[in-house]
Amino acid sequence: MSSHGHGGSQSSGGGSTLLGYIGIDTIIEQMRKKTMKTGFDFNIMVVGHSGLGKSTLVNTLFKSQVSRKSAGWARDEKIPKTVDIKSVSHVIEEGGVKMKLTIVDTPGFGDQINNDNCWEPISKHINEQYEKFLKEEVNITRKKRIPDTRVHCCLYFISPTGHSLRQLDVEFMKRLSHSVNIIPVIAKSDTMTVEEKQEFKQRVRKELEMNGIEFYPQKEFDDDMEDKSDNDKIREAMPFAVVGSDKEYQVNGKRVLGRKTAWGIVEVENPNHCEFAQLRDFLIRSHLQDLKEVTHNIHYETYRARRLNENGGLHPICDTQDSNL
Amino acid sequence: LDGNTGDKEYVGFATLPNQVHRKSVKKGFDFTLMVAGESGLGKSTLVNSLFLTDLYKDRKLLNAEERITQTVEITKHTVDIEEKGVKLKLTIVDTPGFGDAIDNTECWKSVADYIDQQFEQYFRDESGLNRKNIQDNRVHCCLYFISPFGHGLRPLDVEFMKALHEKVNIVPVLAKADTLTPTEVQKKKIKIREEIEQYGIKIYQFPDCDSDEDEEFKQQDLELKESIPFAVIGSNTVVEAKGKRVRGRLYPWGIVEVENSAHCDFVKLRNMLVRTHMQDLKDVTRETHYENYRAQCIQSMTRMVVKERNRNKLTRESGTDFPIPMGPAVSESETEKLIREKDEEVQHFLHL
Numbered sequence: 001m002s003s004h005g006h007g008g009s010q011s012s013g014g015g016s017t018l019l020g021y022i023g024i025d026t027i028i029e030q031m032r033k034k035t036m037k038t039g040f041d042f043n044i045m046v047v048g049h050s051g052l053g054k055s056t057l058v059n060t061l062f063k064s065q066v067s068r069k070s071a072g073w074a075r076d077e078k079i080p081k082t083v084d085i086k087s088v089s090h091v092i093e094e095g096g097v098k099m100k101l102t103i104v105d106t107p108g109f110g111d112q113i114n115n116d117n118c119w120e121p122i123s124k125h126i127n128e129q130y131e132k133f134l135k136e137e138v139n140i141t142r143k144k145r146i147p148d149t150r151v152h153c154c155l156y157f158i159s160p161t162g163h164s165l166r167q168l169d170v171e172f173m174k175r176l177s178h179s180v181n182i183i184p185v186i187a188k189s190d191t192m193t194v195e196e197k198q199e200f201k202q203r204v205r206k207e208l209e210m211n212g213i214e215f216y217p218q219k220e221f222d223d224d225m226e227d228k229s230d231n232d233k234i235r236e237a238m239p240f241a242v243v244g245s246d247k248e249y250q251v252n253g254k255r256v257l258g259r260k261t262a263w264g265i266v267e268v269e270n271p272n273h274c275e276f277a278q279l280r281d282f283l284i285r286s287h288l289q290d291l292k293e294v295t296h297n298i299h300y301e302t303y304r305a306r307r308l309n310e311n312g313g314l315h316p317i318c319d320t321q322d323s324n325l
Numbered sequence: 326l327d328g329n330t331g332d333k334e335y336v337g338f339a340t341l342p343n344q345v346h347r348k349s350v351k352k353g354f355d356f357t358l359m360v361a362g363e364s365g366l367g368k369s370t371l372v373n374s375l376f377l378t379d380l381y382k383d384r385k386l387l388n389a390e391e392r393i394t395q396t397v398e399i400t401k402h403t404v405d406i407e408e409k410g411v412k413l414k415l416t417i418v419d420t421p422g423f424g425d426a427i428d429n430t431e432c433w434k435s436v437a438d439y440i441d442q443q444f445e446q447y448f449r450d451e452s453g454l455n456r457k458n459i460q461d462n463r464v465h466c467c468l469y470f471i472s473p474f475g476h477g478l479r480p481l482d483v484e485f486m487k488a489l490h491e492k493v494n495i496v497p498v499l500a501k502a503d504t505l506t507p508t509e510v511q512k513k514k515i516k517i518r519e520e521i522e523q524y525g526i527k528i529y530q531f532p533d534c535d536s537d538e539d540e541e542f543k544q545q546d547l548e549l550k551e552s553i554p555f556a557v558i559g560s561n562t563v564v565e566a567k568g569k570r571v572r573g574r575l576y577p578w579g580i581v582e583v584e585n586s587a588h589c590d591f592v593k594l595r596n597m598l599v600r601t602h603m604q605d606l607k608d609v610t611r612e613t614h615y616e617n618y619r620a621q622c623i624q625s626m627t628r629m630v631v632k633e634r635n636r637n638k639l640t641r642e643s644g645t646d647f648p649i650p651m652g653p654a655v656s657e658s659e660t661e662k663l664i665r666e667k668d669e670e671v672q673h674f675l676h677l
Binding site: 020021022023024025026027028030031032034035036037040042061062063092094095096097099140141142144223224280281284285286287288289290293297301305308309 | 335336337338339340341342344345346348349350351354375376377406407408409410411413454455456457535572584595596599600601602603604605608612616619620623624
């Protein structure tokens with residue numbers, strides 16, 4: 001049986017010289033309808049030592065109480081010896097789009113006296129999600145939509161010391177930037193003046209560069225010139241110095257989210273006060289899908305390739321056999 | 326993407342569908358359409374009419390003698406079409422020679438083999454190490470052309486559709502419908518639908534409408550389901566009808582307009598294929614036909630490996646030792662080859 005192609009791809013010159021309109025562009029509408037029906041998953045992890053406002057920030061980002069604020073460690077409560085991994089999921093809806101949002105919290109990170117290897121439970125959790133997905137993919141009867149619990153984004157909270165990154169910050173980001181998308185943010189930035197903020201940011205960026213830490217959006221994954229120019233602008237502005245709040249105040253006749261101090265109200269969504277709005281637009285309104293795609297096409301594929309090369313290969317799981325993964 | 330809307334409740338992830346489709350527009354889409362049916366039923370003309378191209382301009386038509394010696398071929402034509410910024414890579418798979426011989430026994434086999442080959446290629450790519458640029462050549466839809474000159478389905482039609490209905494989405498089409506009067510078309514459609522059900526042929530099913538769709542959409546959907554098989558006419562030529570230039574066929578008794586819904590179902594077919602169901606056709610191919618193939622493939626491979634291990638156990642107990650090859654990530658067909666080689670070795674030894 002022969003199989004040969006004729007003429008390769010001959011362009012038909014678009015619809016302009018031909019009579020009529022075929023309707024190919026409607027496929028976008030068809031896809032859109034389908035994705036609206038199935039909904040989206042998004043999994044975000046927050047890492048940083050306690051008291052940096054992680055939960056508040058997440059609640060502010062998604063304008064709902066999706067993360068429970070911890071009250072810190074009570075005096076007689078023992079700080080857990082290892083970092084805990086706590087996942088909470090919520091389904092939120094906006095404009096007909098349903099999103100299952102999962103926040104993965106990491107209480108205990110950086111809180112011990114000796115914080116050696118405190119990144120290990122986090123790394124393990126991330127790899128476990130890749131493993132779960134891989135097992136589903138390799139199954140004989142596969143689900144139509146494999147449930148995606150992989151971490152799409154890791155928000156790393158940098159303490160606003162005003163000096164530089166801490167050892168722990170560097171260690172964590174160095175080790176994990178190759179298996180997950182890391183977005184560093186400067187927490188509680190209302191403790192710094194505008195100049196202090198600028199200087200701190202510069203220093204942090206230099207340190208990140210010196211240590212070879214590729215945070216998201218990674219330069220090597222820019223698809224084309226358009227992406228590169230958009231992402232360059234974002235990379236220049238990172239890490240975003242943010243403030244979170246779930247309290248509202250009246251400012252100039254409008255109700256805004258903010259923090260009330262004796263000397264004024266810090267408005268969370270005011271770009272002159274902090275970079276929260278920039279972070280939100282970047283994370284949710286423009287790069288949400290890209291975060292998922294980089295996780296799936298790059299981080300997950302890297303994990304998968306590594307697994308395929310160990311143990312003499314991956315065998316599809318059959319009902320009667322135990323998996324030898 | 327507006328920045329601070331100041332609206333309390335607006336987070337902004339309602340833009341997600343736009344983010345998804347922005348990337349798809351950049352990447353472009355692909356679609357593989359197969360046309361099958363015996364020669365002379367207007368397959369090439371219909372394809373040209375559907376996609377407003379001329380894919381077959383260099384084709385040479387064979388005469389009867391040349392046709393006798395020809396076996397069923399599988400040919401592929403690819404064309405890139407762009408409309409309103411959306412790029413489509415369209416592949417048409419043709420089956421010249423199908424049903425043209427005197428003895429057409431199992432002439433659908435090469436077609437079935439082709440479809441399986443694309444599945445196998447995809448399976449191998451998907452299971453491999455580098456999955457960055459997998460080419461999807463799987464057949465998303467097969468237009469099967471039924472002759473208007475018979476009394477409904479003929480035995481070859483039934484055999485073909487039954488051989489392929491679990492491998493590809495089959496959309497039956499009543500060819501050259503301008504040789505029939507409207508009444509004849511109706512009668513034939515009813516007969517063919519009955520026979521499809523009678524023989525247990527599983528043609529492509531249009532998904533049911535959501536309850537929240539508007540009435541007009543639901544009505545269109547109903548009409549679509551009742552139009553199977555689509556009675557089509559194709560034309561490569563433009564004629565003048567009522568002062569307009571249309572694609573059509575000029576007869577002494579009148580002009581048949583391809584895009585006139587009163588004349589034929591061409592518009593319904595095109596809308597279904599391109600404007601409403603293209604994505605669903607791809608989804609069903611991916612989620613049902615391909616998954617079935619993959620599951621069968623894995624199961625038969627597992628059976629072979631188990632059989633080989635058991636056979637090796639026997640030979641080991643009789644005093645010989647053949648290690649099972651366990652190399653790093655060998656592709657599936659390499660494993661099969663290794664198994665076959667070992668099998669031959671064992672057989673040879675047993676016969677010494």
